[in-house]
Amino acid sequence: MYHIGYVKLSEIEEEYIHSIKKECSVEEINQNISSQQLKTKDGIIIFSKNDEMICAASEVILKIREQSNAFIRIIAPQMNNISKVVFLQLGADGTFDDEQSLDILRLTIINALKRRMVEQQEKPERSNEEPPSFILDNRNQAIKIEGKPTAPLTNLEYRTLQLLADNLGNTVTYEEIYEAIWHQKYTDEKYKIANVMFHIRGKIEEDTSNPVYIKTVRSKGYLLCEV
Structure with a gap:
């Protein structure tokens, strides 16, 4: 089972959480994300309300990326293309708005986590190798x-x-x-x-x-x- 943490920047529809609970254990974490919390998470979902919260969401993405390479997805019912581009440039792996179905949300998250796990298992050990010049x-x-x-x-x-x-x-x-x-x-x-x-x-x-x-x-x- 995958371990997902989620950050609430606004109130959310519980159906988003329920849609991934069959394949994932889900835990709420606050905006001051610690490295210890991230160590146990395969991915992070950030819930935002609309584009007015772009700064707050961006800060959370940066905090995560400073400490971890965990999968990040932004969920906001109202989100324009500029916000989506900003989030992706900062290191988010995807966005979700009210134009997409819950099945799309669930499948894109699970598929991304599956690929990530396979890549980590197949990644060659580099501990004794000199990095290329x-x-x-x-x-x-x-x-x-x-x-x-x-x-x-x-x-x-x-x-x-x-x-x-x-x-x-x-x-x-x-x-x-x-x-x-x-x-x-x-x-x-x-x-x-x-x-x-x-x-x-x-x-x-x-x-x-x-x-x-x-x-x-x-x-x-x-x-x-x-x-």
């Missing part, structure tokens, strides 16, 4: 891993990666990243930084759920690991 190519604003170029980096992505490389093995704080890349005073724009890191990881990590190069340092920032 990488080289930043300043002229072409690109990166090569094991001598092979990855997907092209945008200017913003490359400058962010270069900043982390200049501080190899040391944590670069959210404030330091934001002010160095955007040249503006930092006022807690974690979501912008998380969005850039999301895209960089998608291009350089073999498995974004278990990153080798860029590690999240909880509540502080990011660290590029020595390779």
